[in-house]
Amino acid sequence: MNLRITESPSVHRHLEKKSVDELIGLINQEDQSVATQIKGALPQLSRLINAIVEKTSAGGRLFYVGAGSGGRLSVLDVIELPTTYGVPKGIFNVILAGGADRLVDALEEKEDDTEEAWAKLQEATVTPNDIVVGISASGTTPFVLAALHQCEQHGIATGCIVSNPDSPIAAASTFPVEVITGPEFVTGSTRMKCGTAQKMIFDMISTTTMIQLGRVEDNSMVNVALINDKITDRAVRMLMEKTGIADYEAAKSILLAHGSVKQALEHVSRTS
Structure with missing residues (x-):
């Protein structure tokens, strides 16, 4: 049986007797301690990210497969990408136990379903051009493990983010990332340090x-989607900074005519 440090007793005792400041x-x-543990896993994380870049730059897709807090955090990360970076929907995806449409429901019983994840991946026509990354604090979640085994049988590259050493999910992954965050503050509450580590890694x-x-160009979101006034204002100012255009309304007109800072910059470069 693999070691499940995430379920080990908290090193802190009698929490109910402590003050708010103490807690x-x-x-x-x-x-x-979480950032320090992630630092130790950076070589593993680098290998996983390089694989994701290789797959997606060649037209493949990333699928996170997860349940519980980790799975929900992956949904929150993925839904931001089309707006922040203008990346088309469908390249970065999440297969969440119980369905991403039920994100706010704590369907923890779905963690034990060994068929749903692979069925959802098949519905999405997953192929060896894609990469599937399992999310599991324990490293044992049946929902995730079964999907990774199926991927292995079908020649699909896999990765994982786990918080226990020598776990079955890490063993089933082509590119495992193991961040051993240790016992939780409240025993077994992996939404805490494990969840913090997962968010940082996402x-x-x-x-x-x-x-x-x-x-991204320089340090700017030049492909940000212009979905509201705040983002549009940020994009106008970005365009002004990068082109030297002093007139706000003129810059805004160019931006809206071309749909993104990147396209507007290319236009200005061609016409200057």
Whole structure:
């Protein structure tokens, strides 16, 4: 049986007797260890991201497969990408236990379903051109593990993000990422340090991949979708900064005519 550090007793005792100041201080102390643990896993994470970049730049797709807090966090990351980076929907995807449309429902019983994830991947016509990344704090979630085994049988590259050493899910993954965050502040509450680690890793995967795919120039979101006034204003000011256009309304007119900062910059470059 694999070691499940995530279920080990908290090193903190008698929490109900502690003050608010004591509790938040101790939680903050625990959270500070997460970045250090991720640092140790950076070589693994680099291999996974390089594989994701290779697949997506060649026309493939990324599928996260997860349940519980980790699966829900992957949904939150993926839904931001079309707006932030102008990437077409369908390249980055999530197969969530119980369905992404039921994100707000805690369908933890769906973690034990060994058929749903692969069935959903088949509905999405997953192929060896794609990559599937399993999300599981324990490293044992049946919903995730079954999907990765099926991917292996069908020649589909896989990765994972887990928080226990030597887990079955890591063993089933082509590119495992193991971030051992240790016992939780409240015993077994993996939405805490494990969830924090997962959120940080999703940020690293999506941001680095978007940069590598050319969706960022310098340090700017030049492909941001102009979906509201705040983002449009940010994009206008970005265009003004990069082109030297001093007239706000003129810059805005060029931006709206071309649909993105990147396209507007190309237009200005061609006509200057």
